[in-house]
Amino acid sequence: MNMFSRHVIKSLSAYCQGQLSDQEARRVGHHLEECARCTSRYEEIKRGVFLASHLGRIPPPSSMWDELEAVLLDPGSKLSKSKRRKPLVRRRPFSVLIPASLIFIASMVVLIWHFLFLPQAVAQVSLDTFLGAIESHPKDTLVVLSEAPTGFKDTDEQTALAAAGLDRVSKEIPLEGYKLVSHRLKRVDRRTAAQLVYQKGDRAFSVFVVTQPAEFSFGHRDVKTAEVDGIFCRQVDCPRTSTLLFGAGRFLCVLVTKSKDAGELTAIVHYFVSAHQNRS
Amino acid sequence: MEETRAENRPMPETTNLAIADATDGNVIERCRTGDREAFRLLYELYSDRVYSVALYFSGDEASARDITQDVFLKLFGDIKTFHGEAMFQTWLYRVVVNACIDDRRKRRRFVPFERAFEVKTMGSEESSEKGYLRAEISKSVREAVARLKPKLRLPLLLRYVDELSYLEIASVLGCTAGTVASRLNRAHSALARKLGRFANLTGPRQ
Numbered sequence: 001m002n003m004f005s006r007h008v009i010k011s012l013s014a015y016c017q018g019q020l021s022d023q024e025a026r027r028v029g030h031h032l033e034e035c036a037r038c039t040s041r042y043e044e045i046k047r048g049v050f051l052a053s054h055l056g057r058i059p060p061p062s063s064m065w066d067e068l069e070a071v072l073l074d075p076g077s078k079l080s081k082s083k084r085r086k087p088l089v090r091r092r093p094f095s096v097l098i099p100a101s102l103i104f105i106a107s108m109v110v111l112i113w114h115f116l117f118l119p120q121a122v123a124q125v126s127l128d129t130f131l132g133a134i135e136s137h138p139k140d141t142l143v144v145l146s147e148a149p150t151g152f153k154d155t156d157e158q159t160a161l162a163a164a165g166l167d168r169v170s171k172e173i174p175l176e177g178y179k180l181v182s183h184r185l186k187r188v189d190r191r192t193a194a195q196l197v198y199q200k201g202d203r204a205f206s207v208f209v210v211t212q213p214a215e216f217s218f219g220h221r222d223v224k225t226a227e228v229d230g231i232f233c234r235q236v237d238c239p240r241t242s243t244l245l246f247g248a249g250r251f252l253c254v255l256v257t258k259s260k261d262a263g264e265l266t267a268i269v270h271y272f273v274s275a276h277q278n279r280s
Numbered sequence: 281m282e283e284t285r286a287e288n289r290p291m292p293e294t295t296n297l298a299i300a301d302a303t304d305g306n307v308i309e310r311c312r313t314g315d316r317e318a319f320r321l322l323y324e325l326y327s328d329r330v331y332s333v334a335l336y337f338s339g340d341e342a343s344a345r346d347i348t349q350d351v352f353l354k355l356f357g358d359i360k361t362f363h364g365e366a367m368f369q370t371w372l373y374r375v376v377v378n379a380c381i382d383d384r385r386k387r388r389r390f391v392p393f394e395r396a397f398e399v400k401t402m403g404s405e406e407s408s409e410k411g412y413l414r415a416e417i418s419k420s421v422r423e424a425v426a427r428l429k430p431k432l433r434l435p436l437l438l439r440y441v442d443e444l445s446y447l448e449i450a451s452v453l454g455c456t457a458g459t460v461a462s463r464l465n466r467a468h469s470a471l472a473r474k475l476g477r478f479a480n481l482t483g484p485r486q
Contacts, residue, residue: 013464017439019446019457041469048468051475054418055425055440060331060348065323068352072316156306162325185321192324 007031008038012045059212062190125188126217127245130195130208130254131238152184152195160185164194164209165251166275174198174207174271175264188214205257205264207272214252216245228269244269251276308368311359319356327352330376333437337380339426343387347379354379369442373452377434384430417478424474432467435460 008028014020015028032039130149148154160183161167173179175198182197191212198205222237226244233246244255246269253272259265307325310318330351335344354375362371425433438444438452446457446464453460472479 010458010462010465013468014446014461016468017446017464019461044472045465045468047472047479048470051417051421051424051471051478052436052440052468054414054421055332055336055437056418057328057332057441058335059328061345064327064331064345064348065320068323068349068356069316069320071353072319072356159307159321159325187320187324192321 007035009041012038012042013049016042016045016049125191125193125210125214126219127221127236127243127254128219129186129188130193131241131243131256148182148184149186149195151188152186152193155183155185157183159183160194160196163192163211164196164207165211166196166209166272172271174268175200178203178205203259205255205259205268207268208254208256209272210252216252216254229266231269231273233269246273247276308359308362311356312362322355323352326372329442330372332441333373333376334380334383336422336425336437336441337430337433338383338387340387343383347376347383350379350383351375367448369444370448370451373438373442373444377452380434381430417475420475420478421471424471427474428467428470432463432470435463436467439464 008015008031011020011024011028015025018025020028032042129151157180158167163185178198178200180196181199181204182195184195186193186195188210191210191214194209196207196209198207218236223234223245224237226233226235228244228246231246233244236243236245238256241256241258242260242265244265245252246255247253253269255265255268257265257268307318307321311322327348331344331348334347334351335341338344338347351372355372362368425436428436434453435449438449439446444452446460449460450457
């Protein structure tokens with residue numbers, strides 16, 4: 001290594017996360033090829049980046065909006081913070097340690113029992129919420145997928161993309177030649193569903209995205225498990241459209257299109273899955 | 281070193297600052313007119329990010345709840361004075377950062393009753409060994425982050441909760457991108473050393 005070559009330790013996080021200019025990134029990459037010290041630190045930084053990537057988003061308690069709304073409706077009322085705070089004590093460790101430990105152990109027993117034996121409530125969202133209006137119009141593709149399903153309201157593109165968790169990939173599109181023409185939102189059982197409609201000529205497809213945990217109920221429709229290029233999803237029997245449900249946990253998508261082209265369906269599914277995996 | 285509140289520092293110029301002009305359906309513009317439905321929508325769009333930063337920073341659910349409510353009340357109260365001088369997210373996170381710092385100052389006088397907190401994250405459908413390992417790593421990372429110095433914790437949380445760029449983080453914190461890079465360097469190294477038992481797991485997150 002050139003004895004005058006500067007070490008790049010300070011730039012390693014930025015390099016690892018693609019935050020350097022091309023020129024600087026090349027310099028760092030070249031230096032790492034020659035410097036064992038910086039390479040060792042880079043491996044450590046990479047481990048830290050990997051660990052930090054497990055910091056996911058945590059939803060607030062469901063009652064929080066109700067409390068906020070109460071203040072919005074009656075500005076004279078105030079949030080009673082002192083009641084919610086856990087008791088804090090000054091430094092008297094021995095006088096509180098034993099009862100604190102007993103309470104903590106009892107709490108853990110209750111929590112374990114709760115999660116093992118009590119069912120967790122997850123919002124049930126009917127698929128009809130998204131398909132109802134679309135299926136009632138036996139028109140051409142663009143009209144079918146451009147009309148808003150019941151309750152969906154137009155919003156600006158950035159808001160819809162943010163609700164769909166796609167604000168970081170807003171400049172990309174699922175399929176070449178298509179452009180995002182409609183962006184809508186709807187509240188569904190305390191969740192927000194975003195609808196994005198993409199169009200190319202007289203072809204169009206619509207994707208509904210819910211980024212909070214929910215389960216879909218399918219009513220009278222037949223559903224079969226499908227696999228799209230290794231991604232498990234559900235194919236829903238809808239007479240006029242290809243309808244796929246895919247995703248898991250905090251991220252669910254409903255794709256509605258008249259296209260029967262397997263390649264197109266695969267590309268769309270891949271796009272939304274990748275966009276969310278890159279955010280995780 | 282005492283943390284410095286963000287709002288008293290002048291906003292540095294960055295590209296792409298202007299918020300979009302008001303259009304029908306623009307949530308923020310509707311909030312300015314007092315549209316409660318828009319407030320609700322704004323809350324749903326950002327509450328998990330705000331709460332996550334507050335919870336990871338404070339390590340305490342009650343504090344996170346207070347911080348989150350303070351942030352949104354301030355947001356709703358001050359949104360009429362927000363004219364798009366900076367990106368909305370930059371403005372939002374400045375409020376969050378200041379709320380976290382203020383909360384920490386208030387609590388510093390007391391010893392918290394419980395240091396550990398149980399985070400009830402929404403479970404994924406995984407029940408496999410891989411899912412268990414991920415949960416174990418996540419819990420350990422949360423605890424390690426809670427023990428970092430505040431000035432290292434904040435850029436880390438802004439980066440990983442909402443994937444802000446180094447420039448955006450610098451804009452929120454009122455420092456240079458180089459300072460952000462340096463603090464993230466130290467934060468990443470600290471995590472790697474504290475959680476050395478996971479050293480063999482360096483692949484991308486499963």
